[in-house]
Amino acid sequence: xxxxxxxxxxxxxxxxxxxxxxxxxxxxxxxxxxxxxxxxxxxxxxxxxxxxxxxxxxxxxxxxxxxxxxxxxxxxxxxxxxxxxxxxxxxxxxxxxxxxxxxxxxxxxxxxxxxxxxxxxxxxxxxxxxxxxxxxxxxxxxxxxxxxxxxxxxxxxxxxxxxxxxxxxxxxxxxxxxxxxxxxxxxxxxxxxxxxxxxxxxxxxxxxxxxxxxxxxxxxxxxxxxxxxxxxxxxxxxxxxxxxxxxxxxxxxxxxxxxxxxxxxxxxxxxxxxxxxxxxxxxxxxxxxxxxxxxxxxxxxxxxxxxxxxxxxxxxxxxxxxxxxxxxxxxxxxxxxxxxxxxxxxxxxxxxxxxxxxxxxxxxxxxxxxxxxxxxxxxxxxxxxxxxxxxxxxxxxxxxxxxxxxxxxxxxxxxxxxxxxxxxxxxxxxxxxxxxxxxxxxxxxxxxxxxxxxxxxxxxxxxxxxxxxxxxxxxxxxxxxxxxxxxxxxxxxxxxxxxxxxxxxxxxxxxxxxxxxxxxxxxxxxxxxxxxxxxxxxxxxxxxxxxxxxxxxxxxxxxxxxxxxxxxxxxxxxxxxxxxxxxxxxxxxxxxxxxxxxxxxxxxxxxxxxxxxx
Numbered sequence: 296x297x298x299x300x301x302x303x304x305x306x307x308x309x310x311x312x313x314x315x316x317x318x319x320x321x322x323x324x325x326x327x328x329x330x331x332x333x334x335x336x337x338x339x340x341x342x343x344x345x346x347x348x349x350x351x352x353x354x355x356x357x358x359x360x361x362x363x364x365x366x367x368x369x370x371x372x373x374x375x376x377x378x379x380x381x382x383x384x385x386x387x388x389x390x391x392x393x394x395x396x397x398x399x400x401x402x403x404x405x406x407x408x409x410x411x412x413x414x415x416x417x418x419x420x421x422x423x424x425x426x427x428x429x430x431x432x433x434x435x436x437x438x439x440x441x442x443x444x445x446x447x448x449x450x451x452x453x454x455x456x457x458x459x460x461x462x463x464x465x466x467x468x469x470x471x472x473x474x475x476x477x478x479x480x481x482x483x484x485x486x487x488x489x490x491x492x493x494x495x496x497x498x499x500x501x502x503x504x505x506x507x508x509x510x511x512x513x514x515x516x517x518x519x520x521x522x523x524x525x526x527x528x529x530x531x532x533x534x535x536x537x538x539x540x541x542x543x544x545x546x547x548x549x550x551x552x553x554x555x556x557x558x559x560x561x562x563x564x565x566x567x568x569x570x571x572x573x574x575x576x577x578x579x580x581x582x583x584x585x586x587x588x589x590x591x592x593x594x595x596x597x598x599x600x601x602x603x604x605x606x607x608x609x610x611x612x613x614x615x616x617x618x619x620x621x622x623x624x625x626x627x628x629x630x631x632x633x634x635x636x637x638x639x640x641x642x643x644x645x646x647x648x649x650x651x652x653x654x655x656x657x658x659x660x661x662x663x664x665x666x667x668x669x670x671x672x673x674x675x676x677x678x679x680x681x682x683x684x685x686x687x688x689x690x691x692x693x694x695x696x697x698x699x700x701x702x703x704x705x706x707x708x709x710x711x712x713x714x715x716x717x718x719x720x721x722x723x724x725x726x727x728x729x730x731x732x733x734x735x736x737x738x739x740x741x742x743x744x745x746x747x748x749x750x751x752x753x754x755x756x757x758x759x760x761x762x763x764x765x766x767x768x769x770x771x772x773x774x775x776x777x778x779x780x781x782x783x784x785x786x787x788x789x790x791x792x793x794x795x796x797x798x799x800x801x802x803x804x805x806x807x808x809x810x811x812x813x814x815x816x817x818x819x820x821x822x823x824x825x826x827x828x829x830x831x832x833x834x835x836x837x838x839x840x841x842x843x844x845x846x847x848x849x850x851x852x853x854x855x856x857x858x859x860x861x862x863x864x865x866x867x868x869x870x871x872x873x874x875x876x877x878x879x880x881x882x883x884x885x886x887x888x889x890x891x892x893x894x895x896x897x898x899x900x901x902x903x904x905x906x907x908x909x
Contacts, residue, residue: 324522324567326504330439331382333432333501334565338657343383345659352645352655359649364392371650373426374400375433379653382437390438397434398446400427401453408470416457417469420479424461425491425555428454432498448508454499455511461492462520484530485537485544485705487552490559493530497521497559501566526571534577537702540677541580546600547588547608548734549707553581554617560624561657572624580677582621582630585614586637586668587675587684590718591693594642597716598726598734599682599699601707606734612651615643616658623658635665674775676768681712683765685775687803692843694719694803698796700779702762710757712784713796714742717806720843727825741825744781745810747791748819755818758786767797775800790815824848832858 327336335342345353360380363372374396381389404414416427431454435442442450460467464478480486496517503514543550560572572578588597589610598608605611615638622634638644646655668689676683681701687694695718699711709726717724727741728734739746739754747755767778778797785791793813800806812820828839828846837858839846850858 322569324563324569326501326518326567328505331436332504332566333436333498334562335382335437337565337568339383342656345656345661346383348661350656350659350661352652352659355645356652356656359652360389362649364388369649371648373430373650375430375437376650376653378434378437387441390441393434394438394441394446397431397450401431401446401450404453405449411470411472413469413474414453414457417460417467417474417476420477420488421457421461422488422491424457425494428457428495429498432495432502436502451503451508451511454495458495458499458517459512461495482529484525484533487545487549487707489530490552490556493521493525494555494559496525497563501563522571526574531574534575538575538577538677538679539580540675540679540682541577541582541584542588542677542680542682544680544702544705545707546602546705546709547585547596547598548600548602548604549705550600551613551617554613554620557581557617557620557624558654558657561620564624570624578621579625579628579630582618582625582634583671584675584677584680584682584684585617586634586671587686588682588697589614589637589641590695591686591689592642592691592720593637593640597682597684597697598728599697599711600705600709601737602728602734604734606731607729610642612643612646612648612654615641615646616651616654619654619658623660626660626663629666631660632663632666633668633671635660635663636668639665640668674770676765678765681763681765683768683777685800692720696798696800696806698765698777698779698798700763700765700781700796703757703759703784704762709737709742710739710784711742711744712757712761712763713744713779713781713794715796715798715808716743717846719804721841722827723839723841723844723846724824724826730827740823743824745794745796745812746821746823747785747794747812747814748821749790750817755785755788755790757784758788761786773802775802790818 326332331339342353346357356376357380359369359372360377363369363377374393377389377396378393381387381393404416407414416424431450435447435450456469460469460474460476462481464476464481467474467476480488481492483489500514500517500519500521504518505514507513537544543553545552557572557578560570560578564570564572585596588599590596593610595607595609596614598606602608604613618634619638622631622638625631646652671689673688674683674685678701681699683698683700685696697716699714701712703710703712709728711726714726715724716722716726722729724743726736726743728736731741739757749755761783763779763781763784765777766780767776769776776797776799779795781794781796782791785794791814793811795811797809797811798806799809810822814820826839826846828841830837830839830848832838835850835858837848839848848858
């Protein structure tokens with residue numbers, strides 16, 4: 296492909312091209328030659344059947360589409376959703392609306408380019424290229440008989456330039472003028488931006504398969520870029536090596552963007568017959584991992600990493616779609632039936648936002664009988680993201696806890712290696728991020744870990760690009776043991792010689808924590824516990840009284856100085872310098888539950904061990 300891109304009007308000549316990506320090979324993709332090419336070749340009959348049977352998800356979605364056509368202007372509702380209804384019903388008003396909507400958006404972008412400005416699609420390092428080009432491509436495909444030749448050419452010039460710019464950041468241009476950008480995450484399959492880039496590339500390729508226009512990349516060029524260069528060449532090997540056990544290294548906030556990736560898996564399979572979700576174990580493992588990351592009340596999840604949308608980490612449509620899409624990708628797996636119970640019992644039993652209703656429709660499994668969650672294991676460890684989740688059971692009053700010990704390699708991840716969270720009916724110990732306005736509290740002070748402070752009073756930071764590890768994990772009748780080496784998180788800093796945490800869980804209500812800290816003389820080790828509950832303190836014991844449970848935290852042996860509370864929603868206070876040249880053990884703690892109102896911070900000298908009872 297030429298590196299010079301021209302913003303010109305060209306005469307299009309459709310040609311038949313060989314299918315990219317091994318089309319026709321056993322198990323490989325087969326590309327439909329006629330519109331619609333996306334999703335409906337494999338899923339039309341099922342979706343039409345849901346509409347005919349007046350399945351609740353179909354009824355809600357159609358009502359939202361009809362409202363949009365009638366002028367409701369639902370938030371974030373995309374034209375392709377309306378176009379889809381046109382394909383499924385054959386009624387012309389839907390495509391008339393969708394095509395006019397996309398054409399107006401393209402015209403607005405063309406006007407910006409003509410004025411010498413960057414189009415909106417280039418904003419924020421092309422983050423919205425997936426939704427914007429995806430909306431165009433799906434509408435182009437679903438309403439191919441309505442889109443005029445002139446519209447088709449204008450749309451594709453715009454979309455092709457956007458996708459080309461994504462993958463060629465230093466040579467990007469608009470309107471013939473250079474428009475280079477950073478190229479953020481174009482080669483990083485672990486970052487949420489990458490899934491937006493994949494969406495634009497895949498959907499543009501599928502929509503224009505077999506078509507070629509002078510001066511533009513062909514649809515088959517984009518299919519090769521998606522399926523061979525990016526998916527097979529980057530994402531599959533990265534997920535296989537780095538995301539063993541499922542999940543995202545960005546945490547549960549930005550990591551939920553993977554629901555868009557899982558949607559792409561479903562769209563590709565419906566279009567081509569190829570189950571790309573099965574190219575690595577990651578998709579199926581992520582279903583199980585997220586169910587374990589959800590607390591027993593099924594209304595919130597572990598707030599690991601940045602939580603910019605909602606700092607409290609409450610369940611939302613995106614989390615529902617994450618689970619629903621993965622279950623639909625694995626309908627014959629016993630885990631899918633358990634996921635149906637999870638979806639029915641969680642705090643989001645159906646999509647609440649109109650722009651998400653299409654996914655309840657897409658991923659409905661009416662013929663699958665739900666299986667109770669009780670049969671699932673009560674522990675899950677995902678080494679790729681370094682997350683361990685353990686619970687006493689799957690009832691809503693069960694005890695749940697989490698330990699973090701793994702890689703710190705993504706910008707939305709936190710400096711939280713060694714952090715513990717504890718839940719029983721409500722949060723007992725949780726990252727201070729849930730009490731913040733931004734949801735972006737990445738610093739050590741916001742997490743339940745041992746923090747090292749140098750002689751000048753500065754926190755010794757955990758370092759990006761490092762990897763802690765779970766060095767031991769064992770389970771027996773009524774107990775769980777985990778040992779973590781957190782020393783690597785400090786990147787060889789000479790002031791931190793050793794940082795280890797061991798946890799013994801005695802079901803259902805005792806958690807014993809042993810911390811070992813070995814540091815240079817003069818270095819202070821501070822033990823943190825952040826809770827939404829203000830404690831009462833009596834000697835070396837702290838009690839957190841909640842609405843339904845009470846957490847009792849005690850130290851064995853007693854600490855050299857009494858524990859101190861730094862106040863609601865505050866950062867940690869300091870403790871006396873305890874640097875040493877030989878490791879010592881830390882105390883033990885006990886806990887219980889209540890509701891989140893304020894963030895409480897605990898600090899104490901590190902070395903004893905803590906026993907938690909609730």
